[in-house]
Amino acid sequence: HVLSKFDKENVEIAQDGINKAVDAVKFYIESNDFSQAMNKFNGQ
Incomplete structure (x- = not known):
């Protein structure tokens, strides 16, 4: 569960x-x- 907003770094991730x-x-x-x-997509 996300209990607060993401910080800028985590928003980008x-x-x-x-x-x-x-x-x-x-x-x-x-x-x-x-x-x-x-x-094609696993491991990216």
């Missing part, structure tokens, strides 16, 4: 993670290949 997740979901939807999406 969270936004980066959200953007990567969006990219991964878009890639999966477009490719319909979970293994390829997993291999």
